[in-house]
Amino acid sequence: MSRPKPATFDKKKIVAENRRARFDYAVDTVYEAGIVLTGTEVKSLRFGEGSIAESYAEVRGDEVWLVNSNVPEFSHGNRFNHEAKRPRKLLLHEREINKLHGAVAREGMTLVPLTVYFNGQGRAKVELALAKGRKAHDKREHIKEREWKRDAGRIMRDHG
Template sequence: MGINVVCKNKKAFHDYHIDQTFEAGIVLKGPEVKSLRAGKGNLRDGYAQMKNGELFLYNVHISPYSFATDMVQDPLRVRKLLLHKRELRKLIGKLHEKGIALIPLKIYFIGNGKAKVELGLARGKKLYDKRASLKEKQSKRDIDRDMRRGD
């Protein structure tokens, strides 16, 4: 009954400050589910946006399932996200702020076989923030290496 992570957006943590995360269901068609189970998803340029009071996921690439015979899917099609109304109302106010984006962080399957997307409310980093976080990551790695050696 664990979580099976399909794909992660590692670049999002480098390019954005993630303030808050949300879990949303995603509306998929049959071949897309099979393709995701095979691990063929890419979140790199993806984002979520409100349209007519509903939330949609854009630019998420799910490769076509090779054994699907009935229909060929557009890999970059717009997919609807499923959230509770209370969460949608909370998001509407925050998305109107300047510099805030809703970025998919990972796609995963939960125990009952449903696909979920973890969305992050993100604020873009400046170049000096990226440098500082890289420097901090490198120093943490050096400290951990020295601790393992016992120096």
């Protein structure tokens, strides 16, 4: 029997965050994936540079790729520098990849990166969410619900 995954991952240093993703998508399941990086990409990320705002992930064959993520060139990288927007391979277990492939193919879900961070061992990780896109009316409903929860908490704190 496999060990249960922790609810939140051990994030030590968050490099990039896709703040708009939780608003535009209804997040279903969150996975932690490793990223295959070159040396100058790691150095650039350690300096806090990088963006996943308009990126997404896709399943190609038996692999998952992070597409359109931006890791700017390292300033002291000389000829060994990397391409800023190249697709990067994500490291997941085969069973997780099969689940993701099935959900994307059958249920019309999307793979959205939420954060890029370094964990406790200093390894670069991506928090990848299996999500379904929200329509405009769903977004408005989500805003109303969020504001109502905030107001209810404020009322309970003041009068409770």
